[in-house]
Amino acid sequence: xxxxxxxxxxxxxxxxxxxxxxxxxxxxxxxxxxxxxxxxxxxxxxxxxxxxxxxxxxxxxxxxxxxxxxxxxxxxxxxxxxxxxxxxxxxxxxxxxxxxxxxxxxxxxxxxxxxxxxxxxxxxxxxxxxxxxxxxxxxxxxxxxxxxxxxxxxxxxxxxxxxxxxxxxxxxxxxxxxxxxxxxxxxxxxxxxxxxxxxxxxxxxxxxxxxxxxxxxxxxxxxxxxxxxxxxxxxxxxxxxxxxxxxxxxxxxxxxxxxxxxxxxxxxxxxxxxxxxxxxxxxxxxxxxxxxxxxxxxxxxxxxxxxxxxxxxxx
Numbered sequence: 214x215x216x217x218x219x220x221x222x223x224x225x226x227x228x229x230x231x232x233x234x235x236x237x238x239x240x241x242x243x244x245x246x247x248x249x250x251x252x253x254x255x256x257x258x259x260x261x262x263x264x265x266x267x268x269x270x271x272x273x274x275x276x277x278x279x280x281x282x283x284x285x286x287x288x289x290x291x292x293x294x295x296x297x298x299x300x301x302x303x304x305x306x307x308x309x310x311x312x313x314x315x316x317x318x319x320x321x322x323x324x325x326x327x328x329x330x331x332x333x334x335x336x337x338x339x340x341x342x343x344x345x346x347x348x349x350x351x352x353x354x355x356x357x358x359x360x361x362x363x364x365x366x367x368x369x370x371x372x373x374x375x376x377x378x379x380x381x382x383x384x385x386x387x388x389x390x391x392x393x394x395x396x397x398x399x400x401x402x403x404x405x406x407x408x409x410x411x412x413x414x415x416x417x418x419x420x421x422x423x424x425x426x427x428x429x430x431x432x433x434x435x436x437x438x439x440x441x442x443x444x445x446x447x448x449x450x451x452x453x454x455x456x457x458x459x460x461x462x463x464x465x466x467x468x469x470x471x472x473x474x475x476x477x478x479x480x481x482x483x484x485x486x487x488x489x490x491x492x493x494x495x496x497x498x499x500x501x502x503x504x505x506x507x508x509x510x511x512x513x514x515x516x517x518x519x520x521x522x523x524x525x526x527x528x
Contacts, residue, residue, distance in 0.1 A: 244293055244488035248286040251491035254499055255282040261504045268507040274320040275502050281313045281447065282498060286491040289484040304380045310447050311376035314417060317444045318369050318424065324435055325428060332357055334431065341427045344419070356427050368420030372413045379410050392476075407456065414448055439501035443494070450490055455483050 259279050262272050288306040325331045340353035354361050386392035386402045398404060425432075425441060458479050461467045467482070469475050 240485065241293060244485050245290055247488040247490075247492050248290040251286040251488075251495040252283045254492065254495035255279055258495075258499045258502065262502075262507075265504045265507070271320065271323050272504075272507055274316050274323065275506075277316045278313050278320070278444070279498055279502060281309065282491055282495045284309050285450075285487060286495075289487040289491075292484045293481060293488070301384065304384045307380040307383075307451070308377045310451060311373040311417075313447060314421065314444055315369055315373045317440065318366070318421060320440075321424065321428065321432060321437070325431055328362075331428070332359065332362060335362075335427065338427065341423055344422065347419075354423065356424070365420045365424055369417050369424075372417035375409075375413045379406055379413075382406060403459070407452075407459075410452060414452065418445065418448065435506055436501065439497065443497055443501050446494060446497070450487055450494070454486060458482055 259276050262276055262279070266272055284306055288302045291302050322328060322331055325334065335357035338357065340355050342348050342353045343351045354365075356362055356365070382402075383392060383406055386406075392402050421441075421444075425437065429437060458467070462475055462479050467475060467478055469478070
């Protein structure tokens with residue numbers, strides 16, 4: 214089966230779309246307003262952290278996570294206006310997604326005093342049962358075992374390593390006109406790269422959930438649930454939302470218009486939705502990652518033993 218020609222975006226088509234800067238059917242003003250609002254909120258949140266920079270080992274990782282909203286908002290808005298630049302910008306944006314997930318994992322470890330303190334704490338815990346249906350196939354895990362902990366860490370890290378290769382492959386296919394956005398077929402590079410991405414990110418998040426389940430009570434003073442939702446929302450906004458748009462393309466509900474191919478139309482819709490959703494995610498970040506988490510009084514109350522960073526902390 215060959216890819217339908219109406220799903221292939223050629224260089225000539227991209228140039229033509231780029232020159233059509235007026236009378237566009239998408240709410241560009243609202244998307245720009247959303248991107249500016251989200252970036253402003255995120256920068257203000259980062260400014261508060263820098264103004265109250267009391268725990269560099271923790272706030273450094275927090276600021277890395279907070280950068281996610283401005284990067285996604287600005288990259289998605291630029292992608293709305295320029296098809297050529299979007300291929301390169303989206304690649305960098307997608308790479309940062311994996312970096313955020315691993316930074317959150319390191320942040321949780323440092324909350325608990327570093328790897329050595331964490332393993333010593335887990336040594337007194339019961340084994341962690343796998344979630345259904347994996348508990349039917351795998352025995353409970355002893356998270357205090359260094360080999361098991363390394364297995365969980367590698368499960369999270371593999372996505373950070375694999376994501377750049379997926380992003381680069383996507384960029385190459387787009388530039389050569391062989392990446393039909395939203396087209397689902399056995400000969401579609403979009404389908405196979407999406408499947409590879411789904412397996413990798415699902416395994417990474419599953420390992421993160423296993424770690425969270427074992428340490429949720431110890432992380433409770435830092436309200437880990439909204440933080441975990443912030444990180445997990447990256448996957449929803451970038452991948453599963455894109456799959457939903459791909460399904461609409463496959464079902465024929467999104468089709469060619471006078472100005473856009475169906476492939477470009479699917480990408481525009483994805484970028485526009487991301488711009489409109491970023492202000493809500495920025496507000497959630499402001500709530501989930503406040504600078505008050507690193508108030509000295511909180512450490513004296515909950516973790517008096519880690520006022521001074523442990524030698525095992527990572528940055």
